[in-house]
Amino acid sequence: MANPARYWREIPQRYRLEAARCVQCGEICYPPRLVCPRCGARKFDKVTLNDEGVIVSCTVIRVGPSQFSDQTPYAIGIVELDGGVRITSQIVDCDCEKLAAGQRVRLEFRRIQQQGEAGILCYGHKCVPA
Amino acid sequence: MRDVAVLGVGINKKWGELWEMSLRDVFVEAALAAIDDAGADHIDSMYVGCMSGGLFAGQEHLGCLMADYLGVKPIPATRIESACASGSAAFRQGFIEVASGMSDFVLVGGVEKMTDVSGDEATYALSSASDMEYEAYHGITFPGLYALMARDHMQRFGTTREQLAHVAVKNHRHGAMNPVAQFPSVISVKDVVESVMVADPLRILDCSPITDGAAAAVLCPLETARKLSRKPVVKVLGSAQASGAIALHSRQDLSRLDSTEKAAEKAYRMAGKSPADLHVVEVHDCFTIAEIMVIEALGLVERGKGGQAAESGMTSLGGRIPVNTSGGLKSKGHPGGATGVAQVVEITRQLRGESGDRQVKGASTGLTQNMGGTGGSSVVHIFGVV
Amino acid sequence: MAGIIGYGAYIPRSRIRVEEIAKIWGADAPSYKRGLGLEEKSVPGPDQDTITMSVEAARKAVKRAGIDAREIGAVYVGSESHPYAVKPSGTILAEAIGATPEVHSASFEFACKAGSEAMFVCLCQVESGRIKYGLAVGADTSQGAPGDALEYSASAGAAAFLFGREDVAAEVVETYSYTTDTPDFWRREYQHYPRHAGRFTGEPAYFKHVLGAANGIMAKAGMKAGDFTYAVFHQPNGKFPLNAGRRLGFTREQIEVGRLVPKLGNTYSGSSPLGLTAILDVARAGDRILMVSYGSGAGSDGFIFNVTGRIDEIRERAATTRQMLDTNRVYLDYGTYVKYRGKIRRAE
Numbered sequence: 001m002a003n004p005a006r007y008w009r010e011i012p013q014r015y016r017l018e019a020a021r022c023v024q025c026g027e028i029c030y031p032p033r034l035v036c037p038r039c040g041a042r043k044f045d046k047v048t049l050n051d052e053g054v055i056v057s058c059t060v061i062r063v064g065p066s067q068f069s070d071q072t073p074y075a076i077g078i079v080e081l082d083g084g085v086r087i088t089s090q091i092v093d094c095d096c097e098k099l100a101a102g103q104r105v106r107l108e109f110r111r112i113q114q115q116g117e118a119g120i121l122c123y124g125h126k127c128v129p130a
Numbered sequence: 131m132r133d134v135a136v137l138g139v140g141i142n143k144k145w146g147e148l149w150e151m152s153l154r155d156v157f158v159e160a161a162l163a164a165i166d167d168a169g170a171d172h173i174d175s176m177y178v179g180c181m182s183g184g185l186f187a188g189q190e191h192l193g194c195l196m197a198d199y200l201g202v203k204p205i206p207a208t209r210i211e212s213a214c215a216s217g218s219a220a221f222r223q224g225f226i227e228v229a230s231g232m233s234d235f236v237l238v239g240g241v242e243k244m245t246d247v248s249g250d251e252a253t254y255a256l257s258s259a260s261d262m263e264y265e266a267y268h269g270i271t272f273p274g275l276y277a278l279m280a281r282d283h284m285q286r287f288g289t290t291r292e293q294l295a296h297v298a299v300k301n302h303r304h305g306a307m308n309p310v311a312q313f314p315s316v317i318s319v320k321d322v323v324e325s326v327m328v329a330d331p332l333r334i335l336d337c338s339p340i341t342d343g344a345a346a347a348v349l350c351p352l353e354t355a356r357k358l359s360r361k362p363v364v365k366v367l368g369s370a371q372a373s374g375a376i377a378l379h380s381r382q383d384l385s386r387l388d389s390t391e392k393a394a395e396k397a398y399r400m401a402g403k404s405p406a407d408l409h410v411v412e413v414h415d416c417f418t419i420a421e422i423m424v425i426e427a428l429g430l431v432e433r434g435k436g437g438q439a440a441e442s443g444m445t446s447l448g449g450r451i452p453v454n455t456s457g458g459l460k461s462k463g464h465p466g467g468a469t470g471v472a473q474v475v476e477i478t479r480q481l482r483g484e485s486g487d488r489q490v491k492g493a494s495t496g497l498t499q500n501m502g503g504t505g506g507s508s509v510v511h512i513f514g515v516v
Numbered sequence: 517m518a519g520i521i522g523y524g525a526y527i528p529r530s531r532i533r534v535e536e537i538a539k540i541w542g543a544d545a546p547s548y549k550r551g552l553g554l555e556e557k558s559v560p561g562p563d564q565d566t567i568t569m570s571v572e573a574a575r576k577a578v579k580r581a582g583i584d585a586r587e588i589g590a591v592y593v594g595s596e597s598h599p600y601a602v603k604p605s606g607t608i609l610a611e612a613i614g615a616t617p618e619v620h621s622a623s624f625e626f627a628c629k630a631g632s633e634a635m636f637v638c639l640c641q642v643e644s645g646r647i648k649y650g651l652a653v654g655a656d657t658s659q660g661a662p663g664d665a666l667e668y669s670a671s672a673g674a675a676a677f678l679f680g681r682e683d684v685a686a687e688v689v690e691t692y693s694y695t696t697d698t699p700d701f702w703r704r705e706y707q708h709y710p711r712h713a714g715r716f717t718g719e720p721a722y723f724k725h726v727l728g729a730a731n732g733i734m735a736k737a738g739m740k741a742g743d744f745t746y747a748v749f750h751q752p753n754g755k756f757p758l759n760a761g762r763r764l765g766f767t768r769e770q771i772e773v774g775r776l777v778p779k780l781g782n783t784y785s786g787s788s789p790l791g792l793t794a795i796l797d798v799a800r801a802g803d804r805i806l807m808v809s810y811g812s813g814a815g816s817d818g819f820i821f822n823v824t825g826r827i828d829e830i831r832e833r834a835a836t837t838r839q840m841l842d843t844n845r846v847y848l849d850y851g852t853y854v855k856y857r858g859k860i861r862r863a864e
Contacts, residue, residue, distance in 0.1 A: 010263055015612040031264065037375070057285075057384055059277035060330045061269065065257060066250035068269040070855070071562060076270050078278060078379045086379040088265045092561065093529050093844075101285065109571040109612060110563040111599075112268060121599055123608060124268070126563065 007122055014124040017051065017107070019085065020044035030085050051107040052130055053081035060096045067113045075099055079127055081107075093128040104130040134228045134366045135355035136513070137235075138168020138348040139475040145343035145463040146312040153187045153243035154199045156344045160468075161200050161239045164346035169358060173348065174233035176200075176207045179220030179240035181466030183209070185255035187243050196239065213259035213502030214416060216240060217470025218371075218509035221347065225369045225511075228349045240472070241344035242465035252340050256466075259503040261377040273337055273417065275378050275504045277329040280419040283385040284331070289422065289437035291331055295322035296440035297418040298335050298460050304447060305457020307487040312341050312463035322418075336418040341463030345472035352516070362482045367495075368401030368512035370394070376506045385419075389508035390427035390499060397497070398429075401512040405429040408451060408512075409493040410480045412473035414501045415458040421445075424499055425453060428510075447488060455480065455488045470500035470509060481515040518642045519687035519821065521649070522583070522678035522830060524576025525793040526569045527780065527840040530559040532853045534668055540850045541663045548668055553754020557671035557781025559848055560657045562856050566595045567605045569674035570653040571612045576834035577651065577676040578613055581683075585613045588678070589647025590620040590638055594630025594785045596703070596710075597657045598623050609653065620647070627701060628750055629811025630654060631675065631785040636817055638679045639688055650679045656784035661709035662859055669753055671781025675789035685830055686796060686805065686821040692733035694725050694816050701812035712812075718756075721814050726750060726760045729816035730808045737820055741765035745803035745823075748774030748791035750810035752782045760808075773798060774807075780841055785811075790837060792821075797836040801825040 012018040013031045020032030024041035030049055035042055058077025061068070068074070075096035080086045091099055092110070105127035112124040140163025142148070148156060157178070165173070178196050183189045193207035210220035217240030224238035244252050257266040260275065283289045299319055305311040317335060325335040355363045374389035375381055381388070398404055405428060413428070415421035422436035430451055431439055439445045445453035456462050456476040459469060477496035479485050494515045501508040533556045538545035549555055560569070570593050578585055591613075593605040606621035624630040624637075631654015638650025655674030660666030679688075700721035703710035713721075726749055734740060741747070747766045749757040754777050761771040774791030783790055788809040795805055803823040810816045854860055 006263075011611060015608075016614055037380075057278040057281050059274050059281060059332075060327075061271060061274050062326075062330075063271070063273070063328045064269060065253050065266070065271060069250075071269070074269065076268060076274055078384070088261075088268050088270055088377065088379045090268055090563075092563065093846075101281070109568050109575075110561075111565055111568055112563070121565075121567075122267075123568065123612070126268075 004120055007120060017049035017125070019047050019049050021047045028083065028085050030087065049085055050082040053079045053105060055091065055099060055101050055103045055105060056080050056086060057101055058091060058099050079105055090126040092126045106130045131229045132231055133352035134225050134349055135352045136347050136364045136366065136474065136478045137170060137350045137355050137359060138164045138166070139346070139478045140164030140167050141310055141345040141472055141475050142343055143310070145310050145341050145465065147245050148342040149245070151342065153183065153189060153241065154195060156243055156342055157196050157239055157241040158199050160241070160344035161196070161237060161346045164237065164348050168348035170235050170348050173202055173205060173235045173237045175205055175227055176202065176237040176239065177220040177223050178207065178209045179216035179238070179467040179470060180209055181211060181213055181216045181242055182255050182258065185258060186252065187246055212507045214414065214466045215470055215500045215502035215507045215509050216467035217345070218473065218498060218500035218511065219470065219507070221471055221474055221511065222369050222371055222509055224349050225366055228351060234350055234354060236349045237346060238349065238471060239344060239346035240468040240470055242467045243342050244340045244465060245342050265377050265379070271329065273329040273332050276417040276419055277332045278378060279385045279423065279504065280331055283419060283423065286385070287434035287437065291323055292319055293437035293441045294336055294418040294422070295319040297415060297421045298322050300440045300446050301415060301454050301458035301460040304455050304488060305461025308457045308462060311457045311461050312339060313461050314457070332417055332419070338416050338459035338464035341465040343463055343465035343472070344468045345475050347471055347474050347478070362515050364478045364481045364513050365516045366511060367403065367514045368397035368510070370396035370400065371507070371509045374506050376503060378504045385423055387423050387427040387501070387505040387508065389505050390424055390501060390510070393508040393510040394428050394499070397510040397512050403495060403512055407495050408497050410455060410477060410490045410496045411451060411453045412456060412476050413453055413499045414469070415454060415460050416464060421453065421458070428497070428499060447490065452490050455485065455490060470498070473498035473500060474511065477513050481513055517684065517687040518639060518679060518681045519684040520677050521680040521683055521685060522577040522581025523793050523796050524573040524580060524676045524834055525790055525837040525840060526572040526674045527558050527837070528560045528564055528569070528672055529844050529846055530561060530848050531556045531845050532559050532848045532850070536850050537668055552668055553758070554669055554778050554781060556779055557669060558673055559853055559856060560672035564672070565599045565657055566593065566597050566655045566674070567599055567608050569672065570605060570609045570655045570676065573655065573674040573676035574609055574613055574651055574653055577678045580830040580833045581678045581680070583649055583678070585615045588615040588619055588649045588651050590641055590650040591615055592622055592624055592634035592637060592651070593653045593655060594624035594626070594634040595656050596625060596627055596630060596784055597659070615651070626815060627811035627813050628784045628787055629809040629815060629817055631789045632809035632817040635677055635789070635819070636691055636693070639691065642679045642681060648680065652677050652679065654785040654789040656786055658784045659709055659857065662854070666712065669782040671783050673780065673783035673786040673790050675786050675793050677789070683826055684824060685826040686823050688819060689822050690733055690737040690820040692729055692736055692818040694729040694732055696725070696814060698814035700814055721812065722750070722752065722756055722810055723760060725814050725816040726808050726810050727763060729818040730764050730806065733818035733820060739820070743804060744770060744806045746773055746795045746799065747771055747806040748788050748795060749808050750788045751775060751777035751791060752787070754778045776837070776841060794837040796827060797831060797838065799823045799827055801827065
């Protein structure tokens with residue numbers, strides 16, 4: 001999972017929330033794509049996602065994949081950022097039992113995972129209650 | 131386009147943790163069973179459905195490997211992948227090859243050997259059906275993704291925790307009559323709702339297991355089957371496949387399976403059938419909530435009403451439209467790439483009247499629905515006895 | 517005159533009380549609280565480190581300064597808990613705030629004064645005209661060895677400062693540094709926890725350098741304690757800064773706003789810098805601030821700031837340090853604390 005080149009390639013998206021807006025229909029793609037999924041056009045402007053939004057649906061992971069097994073239980077869900085783009089994100093700094101759809105959250109820079117004790121560290125954003 | 135029939139089907143004696151059998155052994159056992167059932171003296175081409183030979187068994191080039199070990203080289207052999215829909219996607223390719231006139235006898239096999247890796251590695255391999263960079267990267271799992279879908283369905287339609295459990299209870303009741311099933315035990319709603327939590331609200335008994343297994347079918351032109359077969363002939367009436375967004379967060383409606391709806395619509399049209407014409411159905415119950423969403427997408431019930439189906443007995447053996455008489459993925463097991471073909475095995479046997487205690491009386495039209503990931507790919511086939 | 521044009525702080529929300537730690541090691545909590553002058557400390561989550569906290573603090577600094585991050589010419593993070601031993605924390609920070617690729621960066625280390633050292637270097641680069649803006653961060657998630665006195669105080673936090681020459685909110689009037697080779701506290705390569713020399717860390721170390729730098733900078737600037745509105749010293753515990761302040765002639769009122777340690781713990785490279793952010797959160801035009809850091813090994817950096825009216829324009833643009841310190845807290849038990857801090861031996 002945490003191969004250096006593959007991680008590095010997504011840095012503008014993971015660190016700075018860089019996205020692409022279709023010049024033709026306005027659809028925002030995160031991450032950016034070559035073809036607009038809505039209208040099929042191939043030209044985009046660079047935009048940045050909003051860092052606040054609302055929980056659409058969330059769950060608490062109690063059995064996690066190995067890189068995350070130390071963090072269980074953790075809340076994760078789909079968050080719709082202001083502006084309409086939806087992302088998958090952990091939700092932290094909260095009582096994970098008490099989260100609900102509709103709750104407002106904002107993005108904070110966190111360490112997402114790491115490649116063992118000697119591999120690279122992987123950063124990104126998680127949501128915290130706004 | 132020629133009409134196509136399922137001439138023979140086969141499956142391993144048992145699905146589960148098959149320690150003594152390797153990936154190639156598992157496949158060949160099921161393939162030979164299908165070839166024998168078909169009474170075919172040769173095959174022209176084969177497809178191998180497998181979700182991830184590479185991540186689970188460190189083995190690629192599966193078309194070649196299986197053709198070699200089945201003793202059928204030099205026929206063309208191709209591995210087909212569509213996550214957990216690999217089996218039915220492979221079946222569809224086999225169907226197309228016969229329908230097009232390219233080949234007469236095509237073997238389709240699906241296989242997965244999931245127990246040669248640790249639980250963690252298996253979870254990772256399964257997660258590769260999701261968006262690795264923008265879903266799995268953040269720590270979501272498949273139970274987690276389906277939990278999000280469950281929460282949405284429960285919130286919007288009032289589907290209850292008990293209604294989810296009824297799906298597992300029903301499928302186990304059916305699976306208890308299936309000698310191949312990995313978990314042929316009868317369970318109760320209480321067992322399900324008290325089992326260990328995996329991703330709220332889904333518990334371990336809401337989730338299909340890690341399984342080794344394979345299933346296979348031999349396809350041929352309908353006219354050939356009529357001549358050769360001593361059993362009732364099962365025709366492929368409809369075959370359709372559709373794709374959807376890979377990431378759950380790319381979909382506006384979290385509990386709606388667009389790709390299943392689209393594939394079903396095309397399959398019904400091709401077959402000239404509607405949901406009311408079906409007698410028996412096999413669906414992809416990777417999680418209890420999945421069965422609920424699928425029967426809505428197939429039009430067996432209205433949107434939002436899926437929760438009541440298992441609870442009311444509608445989808446039980448003996449009910450209005452039995453779903454997953456095999457035990458489904460939950461009780462029979464879910465070797466990723468094999469599942470889609472195993473569904474074909476069950477429906478074929480039902481339509482031939484070979485299902486013993488699990489027989490749906492007078493079944494003459496059946497449907498299989500198989501999907502990958504959170505519904506990023508769906509394949510629907512409709513069968514009829516002629 | 518060059519100075520601070522934006523500032524920001526970050527404090528994680530978890531805390532652990534002295535009582536909770538003392539209970540496990542059979543220590544007498546009240547006497548530790550009295551002796552250390554501290555009640556509780558901040559604890560970083562398992563997904564937080566010097567880099568993540570630096571990013572959050574720096575984002576606030578950029579927001580307050582209202583500048584385009586692409587014009588930042590240098591990004592330095594000072595810490596004794598950089599996540600990588602080789603690979604500067606500053607590159608990830610610079611990338612996250614959009615200062616790359618035309619930017620200098622490096623990781624600074626000087627025990628608890630790595631942050632103030634970074635501040636000094638940024639100031640000089642701006643004053644020389646070589647760069648337009650410089651970002652200096654002091655941040656740490658330092659570890660105290662289980663059962664050691666330092667375990668009660670070693671905490672986590674980050675403070676970020678943007679230096680520039682226009683729209684300055686706190687002008688730098690004077691700087692001074694006092695450095696000697698004093699082995700009071702150190703950590704050898706590949707060692708998990710630092711070691712310290714017990715009582716030797718007091719007079720010959722902390723006090724000699726803090727007082728040395730404070731007296732030195734005041735002499736250089738021709739000022740005395742009474743000329744300042746606020747003073748903030750490195751705060752390894754609640755007592756040392758009070759003691760230093762008293763000996764230098766400062767009143768309790770001058771020191772109290774910046775003295776965060778009783779509820780925060782010792783944020784090491786964030787220690788006096790975070791105290792400075794708390795002061796900037798309330799300071800008015802015309803206020804004069806003395807900041808003296810301390811890093812073991814040893815040295816102290818002194819700064820004298822004059823606050824301008826600009827502070828009122830920028831202060832409200834981000835959360836204050838006291839808001840982060842006083843609200844939204846969650847208290848951990850010792851088991852959760854050691855799990856978060858990676859102090860439990862795991863299987864390979």
